[in-house]
Amino acid sequence: MAYEGLDFYDVESLLSEEEVMIRDMVRDWVEDEVLPKIEHACREGIFPDEWRVALGEMGVLGAPLKGYGCPGLSYMAYGLICQELERGDSGLRSFASVQGSLAMYPIWEFGNEEQKEKYLPKMASGEWVGCFGLTEPDYGSNPGDMITKAEDMGDHYLLNGAKMWITNGTIADVAIVWAKLDGVIKGFIVEKDDEGFSAPEMTGKHSLKASVTSELVFQDCKIPKDRMLPDVKGLKGPFSCLNNARYGISWGAIGAAQACFHSAKEYALSRIQFDHPIASYQLVQNKLAWMLREITKAQLLAYHLGLKKDDSTWFAEQISLAKMNNVDMALEIARMARDIHGANGILDEYCIMRHMANLESVKTYEGTHDIHNLIIGKYITGIQAFTRKLD
């Protein structure tokens, strides 16, 4: 049966006509162009380039940014876009999140006029792909201790170090790289052909298989002086990008959960055991009711956070809660949906196992589940529990 998003509390009635049209545009595209191809893309371990082109043509990249060829949509619309993309696949939503929130946003927020004019229109159209280099092999949750450094060589900067787990890295034209200059974290724009820069793809993933994940390697990488983001220093830069991306993830997770719920419902209604559809048994209904309950709560949480993003009354801990809760919810729903599908749930005929494997990554990236708990723990107690001295 055709997909209809679960909307138990009629959240749609709270959206503007424009937001519904944008959601439906992306939903229809995912239905027609992504879902028929996603399993093949996962098996091959590729991100189809035609999806980059289509996202640019639809005009959804960098959704909430204004000017410089960017769409200038509401954060609510951006959330809905993420939701629909992730109903297709977390890898597809990751592409859009990284492009918009992690690569375009820092240029838009912290770049100078020349940098904005040069990069943003081509990134909004999808012509140029961006990536975001913060995490390092030995520094994930504590990026403040990063090793990658920049040196001022007079007429240029010299970058040395390595980044890891970088979505879009190998296919990127532009990398936003965070490195320490005289001990202070600064943002640099690295272009793919810069001397001393390489971005080998990481292989062997069981998750986000339709997404490109890479290392970024800088060996005496020379970049011109005009490629440093002038208006930011310290962790505020990367964290402000991550806030936007995490907001999008909180919506995206709902899309993945919706896909699993829809499949589980259809399967339960059609699978006959002991002469009756398994949907008629109380244990299965209990699972479906739990899924509906959790999706509905996640929708209301994301919707309200969207309102707060749009009127700028949000704070970072609210985003942590939404990202943590909604991804956790989606992962549990994927596991429960696999259970309802029985052995069929492990086949790629169904979306379940793919979403489940993807969500294991989503639970960890952009602030792990536990780190978000610590952020909220600090909010409650006023005591940071990220680090301590051990004897």
Add this chain to the structure above:
Amino acid sequence: MLMNGVPVGGLSHPLEWMVKTMPDIAVLIKRVPDTIAKIIVVDGTIDLSGVKWIISPYDEYAIESALQHREATGGSVTAITLGNADCDKTLKDAKALGCDELVRLWQDGWESLDSNGVQSILAGAISDLGSEIVYCGKAAADTNAGSTGPGVAEKLGWASISNVVSVSFEEGGVEALVPVAGGQAKVGINFPCLLTIDKGPNEPRRPNVRGIMMARKAEVNLKGGQAPAATISVISKSTPPAKPPGKTYHGAENVPAVVQALRDEANVI
């Protein structure tokens, strides 16, 4: 007189030839339930509450032809629909695809028009707009009647071509490709004319964010008109007969019987 395809002499304005070659294009669209929507019948009446509404799919092909026409020759595309205020969303969907102007035809008393009434109202509006060519889907997805296009052309006294799969755009007319027995025919037609569009090689375009932003600001031009008295009346409505129950076979010994049924009764192998 033409020079390099451009008329010369006798023009009051140097760009007049351009103006004359840029046609006013109209496209007729209809709001229908999504073709994959589950239709529920309650007490003999179709319950459409909760159904998603879309532009009738063949009308999407008509919009695509109209937009390609404008892109080839210039001009403007006016999307026209007949219906209540719910149809504004349908028109805005057309605007998001690239249509220039939106016209909705409606007034009290038009709730149960017959085909003759619909065609008369549409023909009157097209006349008032001064359109030179009209595109519409070959049939609407709800009634599947296919009568609106030819009926409107008849009332306007225009030539029309039905079931067009491809159009090429000429000055003062178009060439249309239509299926005929054993192949396809290319038919030339001069303005004013009406084409009903079938599914063809040109897939309808998708909206984009820019189009949706334009649609948000777009104004729908509401017009009334004259409708003739209904010439038909619905005597009764009934639901389709229930499907007979399927046959069930158990055990490997029934394989020949299943194969025979698939071949001789279902005609699928």
